[in-house]
Amino acid sequence: MKLIVGLGNPGPRYDKTRHNIGFEILSAFADRHFFPAAKSQFDGLMTDHLINGEKVVLLAPQTYMNASGKSVRQCVEFFRIDHEDVMLVVDDMNLDVGRMRIRPAGSAGGQKGLADTIRHLGTDRISRLRVGIGRPPGRMAASDFVLQRFSDVERQLVDVCIQEAVDGLEYWIRDGIEKAMNLLNPSKEPKPKKRQINKGNAQQSGSDDSPMEGDSPTTPSGRESAGENSD
Numbered sequence: 547m548k549l550i551v552g553l554g555n556p557g558p559r560y561d562k563t564r565h566n567i568g569f570e571i572l573s574a575f576a577d578r579h580f581f582p583a584a585k586s587q588f589d590g591l592m593t594d595h596l597i598n599g600e601k602v603v604l605l606a607p608q609t610y611m612n613a614s615g616k617s618v619r620q621c622v623e624f625f626r627i628d629h630e631d632v633m634l635v636v637d638d639m640n641l642d643v644g645r646m647r648i649r650p651a652g653s654a655g656g657q658k659g660l661a662d663t664i665r666h667l668g669t670d671r672i673s674r675l676r677v678g679i680g681r682p683p684g685r686m687a688a689s690d691f692v693l694q695r696f697s698d699v700e701r702q703l704v705d706v707c708i709q710e711a712v713d714g715l716e717y718w719i720r721d722g723i724e725k726a727m728n729l730l731n732p733s734k735e736p737k738p739k740k741r742q743i744n745k746g747n748a749q750q751s752g753s754d755d756s757p758m759e760g761d762s763p764t765t766p767s768g769r770e771s772a773g774e775n776s777d
Contacts, residue, residue: 564679588620615666641678644703
């Protein structure tokens with residue numbers, strides 16, 4: 547059995563805001579696999595369905611972001627789900643819009659819904675899919691920024707990202723965390739080779755040995771290759 551938890555804030559006021567990207571991805575996953583309508587349970591909205599013979603539970607806590615852990619803990623305890631079979635989908639200001647990163651464990655990295663879930667479950671060995679929402683401009687408070695909606699240009703990236711996140715969750719269910727990490731995680735670009743320098747010439751300034759701007763480019767699909775995955 548697998549549990550996928552999308553984090554966000556309930557109510558139309560917060561619909562499609564940056565903080566609610568977890569809800570959007572959960573909804574897209576449910577639509578792709580024809581889950582039944584969610585019902586109120588565990589202080590959240592819950593539905594379940596079989597995917598390739600595996601029972602998958604989807605949970606959208608309705609407790610507001612900072613208190614998400616209570617809902618997750620109730621669901622985990624009711625179904626007796628192993629912690630390694632739990633996946634949280636959360637927003638991340640440290641990633642650009644359209645980028646994602648998946649890990650099997652680690653700190654909350656400032657994400658309060660994830661932090662509350664770690665506290666309630668008593669472990670940080672919880673898989674998490676972090677989805678980039680960008681950084682607040684200028685001196686805007688982070689608390690205000692996460693409650694904004696995406697711009698029209700950003701929304702195009704987000705819509706693609708949502709479908710790729712659903713792909714990643716499918717890999718996680720079917721093939722495990724490593725396969726999902728290979729699909730979604732960014733990598734370090736190999737260092738460029740040094741230019742050949744003719745004997746007797748002084749080394750040129752600004753050689754190719756220096757790091758290049760944008761050292762983790764996306765692939766043509768918009769995803770990044772596997773590799774570095776620190777929170």
